[in-house]
Amino acid sequence: MTYDGIEYKGRHEPLVSEELFDRVQRILDSHSGAGTRERSHNHYLKGLLYCGRCKYRLIVQRAVGQRGGEYYYFFCRGRQQGVCDLPFVPVEVIEDAVVSYYGDAVSLPSEWLNHVRTGVDAAVNGHHELSDHTAGGVRQAP
Numbered sequence: 001m002t003y004d005g006i007e008y009k010g011r012h013e014p015l016v017s018e019e020l021f022d023r024v025q026r027i028l029d030s031h032s033g034a035g036t037r038e039r040s041h042n043h044y045l046k047g048l049l050y051c052g053r054c055k056y057r058l059i060v061q062r063a064v065g066q067r068g069g070e071y072y073y074f075f076c077r078g079r080q081q082g083v084c085d086l087p088f089v090p091v092e093v094i095e096d097a098v099v100s101y102y103g104d105a106v107s108l109p110s111e112w113l114n115h116v117r118t119g120v121d122a123a124v125n126g127h128h129e130l131s132d133h134t135a136g137g138v139r140q141a142p
């Protein structure tokens with residue numbers, strides 16, 4: 001996760017390796033129209049979170065930083081309505097809070113995790129076009 005331009009390693013053991021994640025991400029990107037994700041501000045927590053101060057829903061907002069980078073924030077619809085003072089919160093901070101909240105409560109059986117890893121591996125390796133580009137684990141510059 002990236003916060004304030006600095007990359008942080010998650011505290012929890014990742015479900016899949018970084019390299020695999022990148023490969024899957026590229027497959028997903030190639031399947032969706034370019035720019036679609038930016039325009040719709042999709043986030044896996046979108047629509048699931050509500051403000052603790054005013055109970056309105058939190059929505060995702062994109063901002064462009066001074067150095068041109070893109071930043072995504074959650075902010076409260078109540079703030080839009082003028083009834084809440086919850087500040088804009090970077091998505092990474094929200095993600096971290098959700099992980100902290102659910103982290104120990106949600107534990108996935110290791111058999112299931114292995115099953116998912118195997119399935120993802122098979123899916124990635126079956127994607128010949130992409131496999132050719134990433135053969136040998138060599139990363140190409142974006």
Ligand SMILES: [Zn+2]
Nearest residue numbers: 051054076084
């Ligand atoms: Zn609020």
